[in-house]
Amino acid sequence: MSPPAPSRRRPRVLPRRFYAGGALEVAPQLLNKLLVGEGRAGRIVEVEAYRGSEDPASHAFRGETARNAVMFGAPGHLYVYFTYGMHFCANVVCMPPGVAEAVLIRALAPVEGVDLMRAARPGIARDTNLANGPAKLCQAMGITRAQDGADLVTGSDGLRVMDDGVAPPTVPASSGRVGIRLASEWPWRWWVPGDPNVSKARALGAARGR
């Protein structure tokens, strides 16, 4: 009898074709992948899908502007936006140029460079509070509008998404999307069941999973 195969292997960059499909397929597949950069790495444990023209909650719903231009570009790039006058949030762009779909990364489990994440978020006591929210993880990873458009496949801007062999959950937990008014009931939020780094959503309707 040999022991069970280890779930981790040397991390590999996800290929461009990983992002070729729609946000609804890519989002749950991104769970347990690694966001790597700036000497830091975090495992993606919570995501949300946004679909441009068919989704009234999407930044791309009303067409292309200077802010959301990256969403209309090639897949595998990072769309970073500024909101609430002080926060950044990061999305992975899906689908071919001209079709604006993206996956918002909502939470990371810190994996590497925790000291750097702490330095970027002074005053945070517990590791599970370093990146358990879309703006928190940008702060922890050092992501700002300077990384808008970063290519996550070539890593030319210092950021990559990698696969270390940990599979996505067979049955991810899901619920409606957080913090939006229109179409908030659409079940396009997914997370790794039971992970302590998943964000604490404010008042949210019945969630499935855990």
Place this chain on the structure above:
DNA sequence: CTTTGGATCGTCT
């Protein structure tokens, strides 16, 4: 533990 309000400014109407 939960609830509430303030911070702060780019973006689009």
Place this chain on the structure above:
DNA sequence: GACGATCCAAAGG
């Protein structure tokens, strides 16, 4: 001129 794909501290149970 209004409103966020949010976070945090403070106050109450």
